Amino acid sequence: MNTIQYKKENVKGINIANREAGDPSNPTIVLLHGFPSSSHQYRKVLNQLSNEFHLIAPDYPGFGNSDFPSQNDYQYTFDHIAETINSFLESKAIDKYAIMIQDYGAPIGFRIATAHPDRITAIVNQNGNAYEEGLGQAWKTTMEFWSNRNKETEKALLPSFSLEGLEWQYTHGTRNPENVNPDTWHLDFLRLSRPNAHAVNLDLFYDYQNNVKLYPKWQQYLRDNQPPLLIVWGKNDAFFPESGAQAFKKDVKNIDYNIYDTGHFALEEDGNDIIEKMRSFLNKNVR
Numbered sequence: 001m002n003t004i005q006y007k008k009e010n011v012k013g014i015n016i017a018n019r020e021a022g023d024p025s026n027p028t029i030v031l032l033h034g035f036p037s038s039s040h041q042y043r044k045v046l047n048q049l050s051n052e053f054h055l056i057a058p059d060y061p062g063f064g065n066s067d068f069p070s071q072n073d074y075q076y077t078f079d080h081i082a083e084t085i086n087s088f089l090e091s092k093a094i095d096k097y098a099i100m101i102q103d104y105g106a107p108i109g110f111r112i113a114t115a116h117p118d119r120i121t122a123i124v125n126q127n128g129n130a131y132e133e134g135l136g137q138a139w140k141t142t143m144e145f146w147s148n149r150n151k152e153t154e155k156a157l158l159p160s161f162s163l164e165g166l167e168w169q170y171t172h173g174t175r176n177p178e179n180v181n182p183d184t185w186h187l188d189f190l191r192l193s194r195p196n197a198h199a200v201n202l203d204l205f206y207d208y209q210n211n212v213k214l215y216p217k218w219q220q221y222l223r224d225n226q227p228p229l230l231i232v233w234g235k236n237d238a239f240f241p242e243s244g245a246q247a248f249k250k251d252v253k254n255i256d257y258n259i260y261d262t263g264h265f266a267l268e269e270d271g272n273d274i275i276e277k278m279r280s281f282l283n284k285n286v287r
Contacts, residue, residue: 003021004019004020004021004043004046004047004050005019005020005021006018006019006065007019007020008065008066009088009091009092011084011087011088011091012084012087014061014066014067014069014074014084015066015067016058016059016061016066016067016084016085016088017039017058017059017064017065017066018039018056018057018058018059018088019039019042019043019046019055019056019057020054020055020056020057021046021047021050021054021055022049022050022051022052022053022054022055023054024054025054026052026053026054027053027054027097027098027121027282027286027287028053028054028055028056028094028096028097028098029045029049029053029054029055029056029097029098029099029100029124029282029286030056030057030058030089030094030097030098030099030100030109031045031046031055031056031057031099031100031105032057032058032085032099032100032101032102032104032105032106032108032109033057033059033060033063033064033102033103033104033105034102034103034104034105034127034128034264034265035103035104035201035204036160036161036166036169036185036188036191036192036201037063037064037103037184037188037265038059038063038064038065038187038188038191039057039058039059039064040064040184040187041102041184041265041267042055042057042100042267044267044271044272044275045057045100045267045271045275045278048272048275049275049278049279049282052279052282052283053282056089056092056094058085058088060081060084060085060104060108061074061076061081061084062074062076062197062200062201063191064191068194068196068197068200070196071196071199071200071203076200076203076204076207077203077204077207077210078104078107078108078111078204078207078208078210078211079111079210081108082107082108082111082112085108085112086111086112086115086116089112095119096119096121097119097120097121098120098121098122098123098124098282098285098286099112099113099120099122099123099124100123100124100125100126100278101123101124101125101126101128102125102126102127102128102265102267103127103128103239103240103264104204105128106125106128106129106130106211107208107211107214109123109128110130110214110218110221111214113218113221113225113227114217114218114221117221117224117225120225120227121227121228121285121286122227122228122229122230122281122282122285122286123227123228123229123230124230124232124278124281124282125229125230125231125232125233125245125248126232126233126234126266126267126274127233127234127237127239127240127244127245127264127266128240129239129240129244130215130218130219130222130244130247130248131215131219131243131244131247131248132212132215133243133244133246133247134240134241134243134244134245134247135212135239135240135244136237136238136239136240136241136243136244137238138238138239139239141153141156141157142157142205142208144156145157145205145206146206146208146209149206154202157202157205158198161189161192161197161198161201162189163185163186163189166185166188166189166192167182167185169185169264169265170184170185170263170264170265170268171263172236172238172263172264173234173235173236173237173238173262173263173264174236174262174263174268174269175261175262175269176269179268179269180265180268180269181268184265184268219250219251222248222251222252223251226252226253226254227252227254228254228256228281228284228285228286229248229252229254229255229256230255230256230258230277230278230281230282231245231248231255231256231257231258231259232258232260232266232270232274232277232278233245233258233259233260233266234260234261234262234263234264234265234266234269234270235259235260235261235262236261236262236263237263237264238263238264239264240264242259245257245259254285256277256281258274258277260273260274
């Protein structure tokens with residue numbers, strides 16, 4: 001088993017922390033994390049697939065172990081984060097790779113894929129949405145915030161940043177909450193407790209509406225480029241229910257479709273099974 005290296009790469013003055021494992025001469029898989037997590041959510045993937053693949057998992061600015069510049073020094077939008085992560089990959093001369101996307105990883109990954117379709121060899125999708133029919137009930141408060149951003153609508157979202165709110169994100173919809181390592185939400189809570197972290201994340205919540213506007217463009221990318229697609233989806237996700245997974249069938253022909261009886265962070269409860277699915281899918285499509 002290859003060891004994981006914990007690196008930092010300076011990208012336009014910002015240190016992007018990243019976990020890297022496996023032999024760089026093997027096919028590369030870029031692992032793009034969700035909210036409120038970091039590359040830590042891919043620890044099992046890095047451990048188990050590094051014997052056959054080259055894996056790289058960056059932390060976005062303001063997340064994980066990457067720098068956390070102030071809002072004056074860095075614009076916290078999905079456009080800008082995608083640009084930073086793309087520059088990070090270019091600075092490491094990574095120009096051909098599969099992406100694994102989850103939650104925020106989807107809008108970041110799809111922005112990179114639409115800008116550089118020739119670089120993407122395949123997509124592994126664990127609850128990464130690209131369709132309006134994939135927006136679940138849990139978006140209600142955020143949508144109210146989109147239509148009218150004020151102190152009240154901001155306040156309504158603050159429970160998402162509490163320890164209880166973070167625990168809910170990891171355990172809601174799981175078969176057994178005891179299958180989920182509590183270090184996950186405690187680590188995220190530590191990051192979200194830093195000065196200004198709530199403000200930055202509210203900016204990203206607000207900017208998420210621009211992802212929804214880009215859905216037609218991402219769907220067009222899928223129709224035009226037909227990347228091999230592995231769906232490994234937790235069906236009890238309150239944010240991105242199974243209807244979001246089903247929607248990909250409209251646009252992608254080569255789709256390996258797998259649904260799990262778990263929640264938003266499916267790797268926590270069904271990691272071993274998902275990783276074996278990834279292994280066979282990637283060996284078939286990118287090796």
